[in-house]
Amino acid sequence: MLSLTTNMRVRLRNDSSAREFSKQLLKIGDGKMASDQNGFITLPYNFSIIVSSKEEPIDRVFPNIAQNYNNHDWLRERAILTPKNVNVNEINFHIQEKLPGNSETYKSIDTAMNDEAPVNYPVEFLNYLEPPGMPPHNLNLKPEQQQQQQQQQQQMQ
Incomplete structure (x- = not known):
């Protein structure tokens, strides 16, 4: 198992607010954040930004995506992290809609390698699955x- 210990974005940009956020994330990940009797932690007031729509983080992280999508250095500096792949797919869909083109x-491929092998699951079920990677x-x-x-x-x- 691998774990993240250094926030490279903070290190490269030398941003003090990002550095503080990175420290808070590490404290949470290491279990060093104070918790109540139920095990819940209280996040600092400035820990996150509450957005009113799914478009808002996309517009903040990827401003002018239609003009900058070919700039690999610009793209490399941006990311939106989500807890579930379903959210990633939804965000990617919204970003893709902003790009030019069709x-x-x-x-x-949804065919079996061996036609004689018994099929235990319907093709529709297998097509629905989205395993990581x-x-x-x-x-x-x-x-x-x-x-x-x-x-x-x-x-x-």
Whole structure:
């Protein structure tokens, strides 16, 4: 098992408020934050920002995404962390909608390697599963505009 001990973003940016936030996160993770008799901890007032919509953190973390999505250095400095993959997929969908171009859907292969092997689970159930590290059954991607233009030119020829 690996654990995170150094917040590299704080270290690289030398941001005092981010450094304090990092220390608070480490205290929580190490179990050093004071708790009440029920085991609940009280977070400091300035620990987080409450947002009114799902779009707000996207707009704060990825401002002008439509203009900056090709800038890998800009993207590398940004991340939204969520506790569940369902939230990640939803946020990724909203970010993808802000990008230029048309979305293409790619489906996973849902056939058995051995046709004679007994199938214990319906295909619909297997397509519904999203184990960590595996793409979803319906993967929506937006090819870069240059690739789309090249494909359109090839189709016209």
